[in-house]
Amino acid sequence: MYSLVECPNCGTKVATQVKCWTVTPVKHSANGIIPEFRIGIFKCPKCKSKFRAKVDTTTTGAETNVKDLVVKLKEINQGLTQTLRTLREKITTLETERISVMVEIEKLKKVAESRANALETEVDQLRKELKSLRELLGAGDEID
Numbered sequence: 001m002y003s004l005v006e007c008p009n010c011g012t013k014v015a016t017q018v019k020c021w022t023v024t025p026v027k028h029s030a031n032g033i034i035p036e037f038r039i040g041i042f043k044c045p046k047c048k049s050k051f052r053a054k055v056d057t058t059t060t061g062a063e064t065n066v067k068d069l070v071v072k073l074k075e076i077n078q079g080l081t082q083t084l085r086t087l088r089e090k091i092t093t094l095e096t097e098r099i100s101v102m103v104e105i106e107k108l109k110k111v112a113e114s115r116a117n118a119l120e121t122e123v124d125q126l127r128k129e130l131k132s133l134r135e136l137l138g139a140g141d142e143i144d
């Protein structure tokens with residue numbers, strides 16, 4: 001996260017800060033944003049000398065963090081778009097299936113209706129036959 005600072009005494013790259021603080025300049029910059037920077041006290045692990053150095057990691061670090069966030073957000077957004085696309089495709093497929101199932105149901109209903117109608121006609125026909133048979137036998141309504 002932190003960039004390395006060179007030891008002014010021996011040139012060793014020092015990463016760890018003993019202490020650090022944020023400095024906010026009183027003067028406003030042209031765009032009104034006050035650029036903050038951090039000052040750190042470093043201790044060289046090689047020559048053991050302590051030195052102060054400006055740590056420009058808050059701005060660059062923040063920038064990379066923002067870049068990372070933007071990349072992450074883009075990934076999330078892409079994922080969401082992908083999910084939405086998949087869902088939309090699924091919905092379309094399901095709607096098509098629903099329509100075909102409903103068409104199938106309608107067909108079966110019609111088949112069932114026509115079968116019921118046919119049976120009704122057949123039953124009527126049989127009743128008529130039964131009636132004429134009764135009349136033929138002269139039994140009238142006595143035979144049940």
Ligand SMILES: [Zn+2]
Nearest residue numbers: 007010044047
């Ligand atoms: Zn040193």
